[in-house]
Amino acid sequence: MGYISHGQLIQLMLSCSYLHHVADNTPIWNNITVVGKELTDTHLQTVGEKCPKYLTFSSCNGEKLSPLGFRSLFRNCSTSLRGLTISDCKGGDLVTASLLLHLSARCRELTSLHLSLCNLGDEALTQLAQRTHRLEQVCIPMCSGVSDTSFRILLQRHYRYLTCLDITGCYHISNIAISQLSLCPDLTSLYLGNCNQITSDTLLTLSSKLTKLTILDIRGCKNVSSDSVLALLAANPHIHTLSLSHVSMVTDAVLDQIARTLLSLNVLDLSGCIKVTSVGVQYLVKHPLTALDLGSTAVSFRGCCAIANYLCTTLKQVSFNFCSDVNDECVRKIVQRCKKLDRISIFGCSYIRNYSALNRLNSRLILDF
Numbered sequence: 001m002g003y004i005s006h007g008q009l010i011q012l013m014l015s016c017s018y019l020h021h022v023a024d025n026t027p028i029w030n031n032i033t034v035v036g037k038e039l040t041d042t043h044l045q046t047v048g049e050k051c052p053k054y055l056t057f058s059s060c061n062g063e064k065l066s067p068l069g070f071r072s073l074f075r076n077c078s079t080s081l082r083g084l085t086i087s088d089c090k091g092g093d094l095v096t097a098s099l100l101l102h103l104s105a106r107c108r109e110l111t112s113l114h115l116s117l118c119n120l121g122d123e124a125l126t127q128l129a130q131r132t133h134r135l136e137q138v139c140i141p142m143c144s145g146v147s148d149t150s151f152r153i154l155l156q157r158h159y160r161y162l163t164c165l166d167i168t169g170c171y172h173i174s175n176i177a178i179s180q181l182s183l184c185p186d187l188t189s190l191y192l193g194n195c196n197q198i199t200s201d202t203l204l205t206l207s208s209k210l211t212k213l214t215i216l217d218i219r220g221c222k223n224v225s226s227d228s229v230l231a232l233l234a235a236n237p238h239i240h241t242l243s244l245s246h247v248s249m250v251t252d253a254v255l256d257q258i259a260r261t262l263l264s265l266n267v268l269d270l271s272g273c274i275k276v277t278s279v280g281v282q283y284l285v286k287h288p289l290t291a292l293d294l295g296s297t298a299v300s301f302r303g304c305c306a307i308a309n310y311l312c313t314t315l316k317q318v319s320f321n322f323c324s325d326v327n328d329e330c331v332r333k334i335v336q337r338c339k340k341l342d343r344i345s346i347f348g349c350s351y352i353r354n355y356s357a358l359n360r361l362n363s364r365l366i367l368d369f
Contacts, residue, residue, distance in 0.1 A: 030054065042066055141167070144170060162187055267291045345369075
């Protein structure tokens with residue numbers, strides 16, 4: 001049963017009573033993903049009756065939904081639901097605080113919440129934090145209605161359980177409140193992108209307590225020093241995924257220190273770090289990077305040669321968007337030597353013109369230009 005889709009299961013259920021019983025009780029209903037649907041209350045009721053553990057709505061439209069549909073959904077899966085993800089959805093209460101209020105009223109065992117671009121405010125997050133028993137993953141990027149009020153309640157109630165936190169773009173959360181993340185002993189994934197109130201003191205406070213991070217995203221944090229960033233990285237040497245996009249303090253010298261500190265690094269985003277040159281890239285390629293974003297940096301032919309020579313067995317994705325010194329020869333060398341490469345981005349590279357030659361070198365290559 002684990003190798004067929006939910007739609008195929010429904011067809012089985014219609015064929016005979018025995019298969020209806022088997023399909024209706026299969027563990028495949030533990031994880032339900034709804035993609036690209038115009039949702040109705042009937043849809044939510046049907047999904048809720050399957051009592052999923054993990055539920056995802058992706059690219060759905062909620063214009064036709066009413067509070068009755070949400071009550072039915074969360075009443076039916078009140079004891080089973082552990083994770084809810086809503087991404088790229090639009091319309092109605094599917095992207096408002098109303099959904100979270102219905103969720104928090106019934107699903108006390110929820111451990112994982114992923115909401116992106118939802119109109120979420122302090123009241124809804126406070127209700128969820130107060131009513132759930134153990135939140136381990138809270139991802140609320142671009143929920144600008146969240147402030148210190150609800151964020152502090154979240155930490156007070158669940159600091160000992162949190163392993164993953166994403167507050168990218170939640171710019172109303174202050175540096176003082178973010179400093180309290182130092183209380184979270186098991187935090188492994190931390191996304192603080194575009195939280196503009198973060199300062200060097202914030203990162204130094206976090207570096208004194210957080211030691212288990214494997215994923216760190218501080219893109220767009222402009223008020224931090226190189227010393228504070230390096231201190232946080234030194235306290236977390238097992239970081240394998242790092243985003244420093246548009247962090248102005250990143251230089252070649254900083255990359256040298258990062259290369260010496262993060263020996264497990266394999267995904268790195270340096271887009272918009274205008275002080276990064278090919279010298280810094282040469283420090284980084286000592287590690288088996290699988291994804292590297294160098295968009296809007298000063299990387300040139302020498303850096304591209306280093307990538308081609310040292311990452312030829314590991315690199316899968318690379319971006320040179322708006323790199324003015326990258327040309328056809330640079331990219332051809334990388335595509336030719338990096339056999340695992342499946343995507344390369346070269347928007348705004350005016351010296352790259354021979355796109356067809358790149359596809360001939362690698363027929364499965366996805367070329368973004």
